[in-house]
Amino acid sequence: MEMPPNARPESRADGSPAAPAPIDGPDDDALLRLYARGDAAAARMLCARFTPMVHGLAFRLLNDRAEAEDVTQEAMLRLWKIAPRWRSGEARVGTWLYRVACNLCTDRLRRRRSVGLDEIAEPADGRPAVEVALQTAQRLAALEHALAGLPERQHVALVLRHVEGRSNPEIAEILGISVEAVESLLSRGKRGLKQRLAGRRDELGVLE
Amino acid sequence: MTSKDPYGATGSGRANDAAGRKDDHLDDDAIDVLFALARARDVAPTDDFLAAVRHRALMMQAPPRGRARRGFLAFRGARLWLSAIAGPHRAWAGAGVLAACLVAGLALGFLAPPPVGDLPVFRAALGSNGNGGTVETGLPPLDDLMAEG
Numbered sequence: 001m002e003m004p005p006n007a008r009p010e011s012r013a014d015g016s017p018a019a020p021a022p023i024d025g026p027d028d029d030a031l032l033r034l035y036a037r038g039d040a041a042a043a044r045m046l047c048a049r050f051t052p053m054v055h056g057l058a059f060r061l062l063n064d065r066a067e068a069e070d071v072t073q074e075a076m077l078r079l080w081k082i083a084p085r086w087r088s089g090e091a092r093v094g095t096w097l098y099r100v101a102c103n104l105c106t107d108r109l110r111r112r113r114s115v116g117l118d119e120i121a122e123p124a125d126g127r128p129a130v131e132v133a134l135q136t137a138q139r140l141a142a143l144e145h146a147l148a149g150l151p152e153r154q155h156v157a158l159v160l161r162h163v164e165g166r167s168n169p170e171i172a173e174i175l176g177i178s179v180e181a182v183e184s185l186l187s188r189g190k191r192g193l194k195q196r197l198a199g200r201r202d203e204l205g206v207l208e
Numbered sequence: 209m210t211s212k213d214p215y216g217a218t219g220s221g222r223a224n225d226a227a228g229r230k231d232d233h234l235d236d237d238a239i240d241v242l243f244a245l246a247r248a249r250d251v252a253p254t255d256d257f258l259a260a261v262r263h264r265a266l267m268m269q270a271p272p273r274g275r276a277r278r279g280f281l282a283f284r285g286a287r288l289w290l291s292a293i294a295g296p297h298r299a300w301a302g303a304g305v306l307a308a309c310l311v312a313g314l315a316l317g318f319l320a321p322p323p324v325g326d327l328p329v330f331r332a333a334l335g336s337n338g339n340g341g342t343v344e345t346g347l348p349p350l351d352d353l354m355a356e357g
Contacts (some may be wrong), residue, residue, distance in 0.1 A: 002272050035269065043265040052252055059251040069257050076261055080268040136245060143242045162243040194239060204238065 028093035029086070036083040051076060053094065054101045056199075060159050061105040063144050071104045089151075098160075098174045106152045139204050146196035154189030161186055 001189070026034070027040075028049070034042035054075050058068035078100055086093075147155050153175065160166045160174065161182075168186075172179045197204065253261075292301035 035265075038269050040266060040269065043269055044262060047258065047262045047265050050260055055253040055257070056251040060246060060249075068251075072253065072257075073261065073264070077264065077268070080265055115303070115357065139242055140245055140249065142248055159246075162240075163246045166248075197239070197242070204242070 029088040030082050032079075032086050032093060033088075035080070036086070047076070050079070050094065050097055054097055057098065057101050057159070057164060058105055060104075060163050061156060062108055063148075067108060071101055071108070074104055075100045083177060095170065095173050098166075098170075099176070102156050102160075102174055109152045109155065111149075112148075142197060142200045142204055143193075146193050146200075149196055150166070150189055150192050154185050154192065157182060157185040160188040170178065 002092055019098075021134075026045075030044045030047075031046050031049075035046055055068055055072045058071040059065060062068050062071065079097060082122060147158065150158070157171055157175065160171045161168070164173070168179050168182045172182045175182065177185075289301060289305065292298065295301075
């Protein structure tokens with residue numbers, strides 16, 4: 001299997017992805033305080049800093065752009081509302097937003113599960129039928145389908161760790177559980193993922 | 209695990225056995241490649257959506273106007289006071305509210321007009337001192353004036 005040409009190059013020593021680099025400027029707490037005082041520039045900077053982050057997580061978890069946008073709007077709205085009462089030092093803004101987004105996504109994943117996974121259409125590939133692009137789309141669809149079959153917590157933990165590049169302590173803070181529980185979730189999740197994907201080896205092109 | 213017994217009746221050797229296990233699970237490298245694909249996927253929000261979020265943020269920031277603003281300020285004042293009462297400066301917050309009530313009460317006492325009947329000009333006009341007697345105006349009673357006239 002070849003790596004995609006636009007894969008993110010940066011990674012940690014163990015091969016896992018690195019967390020996205022923070023945008024330069026005032027720290028998040030200071031920006032939020034400025035926002036609460038009515039500073040329009042702070043509002044713009046907070047939007048630029050956090051909207052893509054929350055949207056990316058929601059999109060990867062829900063695999064639906066419209067739903068990801070709904071979750072992002074809701075999470076950002078909660079941030080604006082809490083800004084005047086934000087207590088610096090208790091939690092990082094990014095972690096707090098991740099937690100809100102994860103909870104919103106988990107609610108939606110649970111609702112989806114209640115209607116049945118088979119009723120959810122797999123994403124279609126609208127690009128030209130270039131072999132590599134087609135195979136990439138198939139692999140992504142297989143991964144998303146396998147992730148969707150896992151329990152929600154395992155799904156969220158795997159995406160946070162292996163796609164978003166968050167560390168285990170960060171994931172523990174986001175999910176509100178211990179680091180050991182995160183490791184257990186990740187281990188069980190990865191095992192479940194491998195079992196679910198094993199039946200789609202041909203589709204994934206692993207045997208080539 | 210695999211339904212194929214690695215030492216089963218198929219008589220397959222170690223290579224087949226390994227292949228059988230491989231059919232059951234993907235190896236870590238394959239999973240990592242799939243995760244790399246997921247990372248490389250474009251999940252950026254559209255410009256329109258970013259603009260909508262920004263607009264919402266600025267709208268949430270804009271202070272209300274007119275009556276809504278007065279209500280907003282009253283609400284913020286009440287919230288500030290409640291948080292002060294719950295905090296370490298509760299004595300000052302309580303004293304401040306008592307002082308404000310005292311000042312308001314005094315102001316109302318000075319500014320509010322007394323009952324109409326208590327004003328001297330009306331007492332004179334009504335011919336009553338408020339106790340059922342005649343007001344001492346220095347003039348003879350009206351009936352005497354009429355009789356003389």
